[in-house]
Amino acid sequence: MGFAQRLVKSLAYRMGYSVKRLRPAPPARDGVVEGGVPADEIACRLHKVDPYEGFDYGGYEYDPSGWGSQSPAFRKLIGERADRLGLIVEVGTWKGGSAIEMADALEGAGSEAKILCIDTWLGALEFWTDLDDPERHGGLALKNGYPSVYYQFLANVCHRGHQGRVVPFPQTSATAALWLRANGVRADLIYIDGSHEEEGVYADLCDYWDLVAPGGVLFGDDWGWDGVRMAVQRFARENLLDIRHESDKWVLDHREL
Ligand SMILES: C[S@@+](CC[C@H](N)C(=O)[O-])C[C@H]1O[C@@H](n2cnc3c(N)ncnc32)[C@H](O)[C@@H]1O
Numbered sequence: 114m115g116f117a118q119r120l121v122k123s124l125a126y127r128m129g130y131s132v133k134r135l136r137p138a139p140p141a142r143d144g145v146v147e148g149g150v151p152a153d154e155i156a157c158r159l160h161k162v163d164p165y166e167g168f169d170y171g172g173y174e175y176d177p178s179g180w181g182s183q184s185p186a187f188r189k190l191i192g193e194r195a196d197r198l199g200l201i202v203e204v205g206t207w208k209g210g211s212a213i214e215m216a217d218a219l220e221g222a223g224s225e226a227k228i229l230c231i232d233t234w235l236g237a238l239e240f241w242t243d244l245d246d247p248e249r250h251g252g253l254a255l256k257n258g259y260p261s262v263y264y265q266f267l268a269n270v271c272h273r274g275h276q277g278r279v280v281p282f283p284q285t286s287a288t289a290a291l292w293l294r295a296n297g298v299r300a301d302l303i304y305i306d307g308s309h310e311e312e313g314v315y316a317d318l319c320d321y322w323d324l325v326a327p328g329g330v331l332f333g334d335d336w337g338w339d340g341v342r343m344a345v346q347r348f349a350r351e352n353l354l355d356i357r358h359e360s361d362k363w364v365l366d367h368r369e370l
Contacts, residue, residue, distance in 0.1 A: 149296060149297020149298050149299070150296045150297060150298055151199070152199040152200035152226065152227045152298075153225075153227060155200070155227060155229055155280055155296075155298065156227070156280045158296065159280065159282055159292075160280075163276075164267065164281055165267065165270070165271060165276040168264075168267055168268075168271065170267065170268035170271040170272065172268075173264065173265055173268030173269075173272075175268075175269060175272040175273075176208060176265060176269065177208050177209055177210040177213055177269045178208060178210065178248070178252070179207045179208055179209075179210035179211065180207075180210075180306075180334065180335075181211065181306070181334040181335070181361055181362070182210030182211040182213075182214050183210075183214060184211075184214075184334075184360050184361050184362060185360050186332070186359040186360040186361065186362040186364075187211065187214050187215050187218055188214075188218045188221075189359055189360070190302060190330060190332065190359060190364070191215060191218040191219060191222060191224070191302070192218070192222060194301060194302075194328070194329075195219070195222035195223070195224045196224075197301070197328075198219070198224050198226035198301045198302070199226055199227075199300075199301060199326075200226060200227055200228075200229065200298065200299075200300040200301060201215055201219075201226060201227070201228045201229070201300060201301065201302045201303070201304070202228075202229045202231065202293070202300040202302070202303045202304070202321070202324070203215070203228060203229070203230050203231065203232075203303075203304045203306070204231045204232075204286045204289075204303070204304065204305050204306065204307045204317055204321065205231075205232055205237075205286075205304075205305065205306035205307035205308075205334075206230040206231070206232040206234075206266060206281075206306075207232065207234075207252070207262065207266065208252070208262060208265050208266050208269055209230070209266040209269040209270055209279070210269075211304065211306065211334075212228050212230050212270070212275075212279055213269060213270065213273050213275060213279075215228055215302075215304075216228055216270075216273065216275040216278050216279055217273070219278065220275075220278075226278075226301070227278055227279075227280055228278055228279050228280065229280050229282055229300070230266075230279060230280065230281050230282060231282045231284060231286055231289040231307075232263075232266075232281075232282075232283065232307070233283060233284065233285055234260055234262050234263035234266065234283055235253075235260050236249065236250075236253050236260060236262075237307065237308050237309060237310075237313075238308070238309070238310060239309065240252075240253060252265075263281070263283060266281070267281065286307050286308070286316075286317050286320065286321075287316065287320060290317075290320035290321055290324060293324050294324065298324070299324050299325065299326040299329075300324060300325060300326060300329065301325075301326050301328075301329040302329055302330055302332070303321050303324060303325050303329070303330075303331045303332070304332055304333060304334075305317050305318070305321065305331065305332070305333035305334075306333055306334040306335070308340075309335055309338045309340050309341055310340045311339075311340040311341075311343045311344045311347075312344075313340075313344075314333075314340060314341050314344035314345065315344040315347060315348060318331070318344060318345065318348040319348070322348070322352070322365070322367075325367040326367070327367060327368070327369045328367065328368075328369045329367050330364050330365065330366050330367060331364075331365045331367065332359065332362045332363060332364040332365070333345070333362060333363055334361070334362060336358070336361070336362075336363050341363075342363075345363050345365075348365075349365065354366075
């Protein structure tokens, strides 16, 4: 792509349009688009029955083990904008380690913001390539060949008392992005930690970038993974964005319009 094309594309993004998809991204304040679903109504738009209702978490030990979930970046990014946070979206939740870290940070900051957790809870490629990996394949907790790790996530949220804040959305990142767009939802922070394959990460960046509210950030884990780093660098290059780093996370800032 030539310089002029990149410039036009970048300007178009700033005007609220994704050239890649030509879908309008309406202006948002605190994650709420005019006529869109407010953060505290997302749970009941997605679930007719509260997913935590009647769930007996007593049989599950608290086990939020995962990757990069204790990073100081969560508290830093949340603390910087705690007074204006409405919604955090997480793509890739696993057992809930990072979501719970963010929920604890929000609670500490006195914020009412919600966290929408998007995950199939079926694992990514690397969870299915080594059947002897106790963390990844073992952590899927297969029951008759189908993962049940979702219930460990649900139990962890209950152990920490975050049921009112953490909303599960058991869906692929692509379909969940369509739902958010269709419902006029934009988030102040979007954490990308789903697929680690270059094409998968790049697709998530394209799908979620214009779901970030102005002044918010898209950030993610695993800069050390080639697929992640190459996708982030490619997306940033194509859209004339600067990549910065906050502890172990990469960060793309969505500028105020
Ligand atoms: C590395 S784990 C997330 C770790 C988590 N953030 C933590 O704190 O430990 C990646 C998760 O992304 C999910 N995932 C991978 N690709 C996905 C996709 N395309 N859509 C939805 N979830 C996906 C997997 O099921 C898995 O639970």
